Amino acid sequence: MSQQTPSSSESVTAIHPELTGWSAEWRAHLASHSVSDVRRLGMVVLWLGGLLLAVRAFRIESPAFYQSVAPLVAGGAIISHLLPKRWRIGFFALLSFVAIWMVFGLREGTWLIGIGMVLVGLCHLPAPFWVRLTLLLGVGLTLGFARAGQLQVPWGGAAWPILGSMFMFRLIVYVYDLRHMKVRTSWSERFAYFFCLPNVAFPLFPVLDFATFRRSHYDRNALEIYDEGVRWIVRGLVHLVMYRMVYLFATISPAQVETTGDLMQYAVANYALYLRVSGQFHLIVGLLHLFGFRLPETHRFFYLASSFSDLWRRINIYWKDFMQKVVYMPTLFRLKRGHSETFSVIMATLLVFAVTWYMHSYQWFWLLGTWLWSATDALFWLFLATCLVANSVWELRRGRARMSLTPGVSLRLSVRHGVQTAGMFTLMCVLWTFWASPTIEGFTSMVGGARPRAIDAVWLLSGLSVVAAAGAWVHYRQRTIFSMARRNTTTALGAMFLLGVWGGTTGMAPASVRSVTSQLLDGKLNKRDADILQRGYYEKIVGVDRFNGELWRVYSGRPVGAEVFQTEQNMRNTSDARLDEVRPTLDIVFSDKPLTTNSLGMRDREYPVVKGAGVFRVAVLGQSYVLGSGVADDSTFDALIETRLRAERARPAGDIEFLNFGVPRYTPFQQLALLQSERVTQFSPDVVLLFGHPNEFLRSVNYIQEMQLAGRPLPSARADSLLTSLSLKPGQTRDALTRVLRPYIDTLVAMAYADIRAQILRHGAQPVFVYLPTPLDEHDPALARTLLAITRGVGIETIDLTDVYVGHDEESLIVADWDRHPNAKGHLLIAERVMKELRRRPALVGLGERASATSR
């Protein structure tokens, strides 16, 4: 695309003398587009439209991004291009402010922008440099105290990670440039740099260099820059979807590591989780390209690095450039004047890693609010520093092969490179695993506890051969792999991959494919509870919104009133094995719906303990979805069933009552304790419906851990004696406990259900197990099969509601984006399905001729 020139502007004013100033400039800019430019621009717009749909379909990262920031970026980029070049940077800054207000609201957003403006303003006070620096340090320190909670501030906690992200590093770079840069910069450039549009939705942001940010702005043909941006966005989305694949299908918790094969899976999956950072960085830099910022490529084939230096140059080059600019070069230049080159390089590299280690903790502080000081973290950086120093000294003495202009690459060299790549990949997987471990003991116990298997050696060799082959191929084809044609092909392949995954969720795909792919579209990644997965630095820091409730609320658009149910106001501790219960006589509004409990803490009306003549009672036990979290009192599925059956006079022999004993997070063990307390059986139920959920096993592990750590016996005597026979050591870590418990969890849950059955039968009622997933849950058939087999195995009749939501848009069945409990429509669906199942079993609930026989 040709840029507007003075001559074209002059020619427009010559033809239209009434046009002067901005209108002439604008018309000249538009007139400067050739037909081919317009065609290419059209292609970019088409790509943008497609990518916007993809971002939305895959719910990329947070609702704040895919609902607000992404459409703003797409629309803004088109408008930006239509503006004359000199207006674009100001427009970008303005758009960045708008994005902040859109995500944070007017009040919080204005605070964020205001504090930022003060910081930028301090940099430009008409005072000596040292005065400005001192003032900045003072304000920074004050903000630090406030971030640590030592000072009260009038803005909310959600703003901190974004404020930190915008200023914690960029201010350092900016002050450095301010000191040395001789060019005058405009306020638009300054605001565009600090409030940088995509930053509001991505707390972990590349450390942008101010000089590069300015220099790269439309330094090439605009359409070429946009094309590159589109490529990077596609690449970023592919990385993010691949990250979800790893997260959903490959990650395991340390407690699940039993064999060397598990250990390999754990290590590789952990390292692969870094794809999320790489994906986000590609996406961010790609978005900035759409506004003309031709920023450097990042994370280029980083999994195929062949040495530590190579990795350092590939992985996060924004960090590398930042360190090189403010630490490495100044140190090296100072040292090299009085010391040997080798000594200077070693000292400068060590200092870079010491600063990197500190800065990672500093970043953790601004994003998460606490300091990160762990032995594994310190050792990880020390080890990396040592390796990089050794690598640098080697390169100083032997030189580094630079591929870019060398005439050809021999196959032998490429094979050697491939072997080095495989070695480096292995080492990084081990190091990453170490880094992810909260303690050295946790790491050694996991590695030491892995049972070797011969087959794993085959897997290891096969895996390494694949990595080595990929490394060798990339090395061998280095000259051609980055050609424009190949880049376009790669982008098209990436788009096809995204389209393929999305296509797998549509009705055209087989059900088995749909169940897998639909999880990839789900940004919530609910396969496992976050607390059982041991995840590393980046998993925590890149998902900062998950660990900052207020930011999560802002990002998900979650209203302030939509609090979680499990608070002290709604729940209370008990001294028995139930651990907690719902408070009696609650009368609150929860998720904008009335929520009341009776004098026994049941989400139900008051019932006389003595059953009326001819009344058939069904007790319903389960977790929060049985309680009816997020729906009104009269919309819970048990209430709907009761109302419907009564209206239909479905039971000729007498009335029917459904008693709701649902309590959030209750495991089968707590249900057993509830039954043992006679709170249920005192009402003489005829049938007890036990609702089970896919999270049953995980919750049971957590519950047993809780009881073990508290030194309390389980409510199931048999399960308790099995635990005793396992000789659990006091003071064992949660992971170690989980590892011991995992092989026995099916047995332990089965024992709980056997005792539940006995308890119910003892009181003359009949137990029925109902498997019910919540909407948008992963429908893991294995989990359902296991739970149904366990309950059936102990003699409980079962009902399988795995497919209760099939044929319905599950999105429309949840309370909200941030709350996946079934909504009123979901409860209605469940109620209808349960009634259908009950009608198919007339002997069970007395819906029909045998009603009088079962009623007591």
Added chain:
Amino acid sequence: MSEPIAATVKAYILDAFLPGADAAELTDDTPLISEGILDSLATVRLVTFLEEHYNIEVAAYEANADNLDSITLIANLVRAKLPV
């Protein structure tokens, strides 16, 4: 020091960092930093060479892409530092 600065710099880069490379492929505008020809170590070595060869002093903040990303930029930097 009578030879043109660009030619001297090019010869040094080819000799020090690109042995065996086709000299014709390294033009005065080939991006040196973004193409990976000049990494941090190579940058320091190049600066040391420039300082010694032209008897000039280059500051740490000047060792960046603004000044060193191409032979043309390097020549401009040296020229600006040489006594008139």
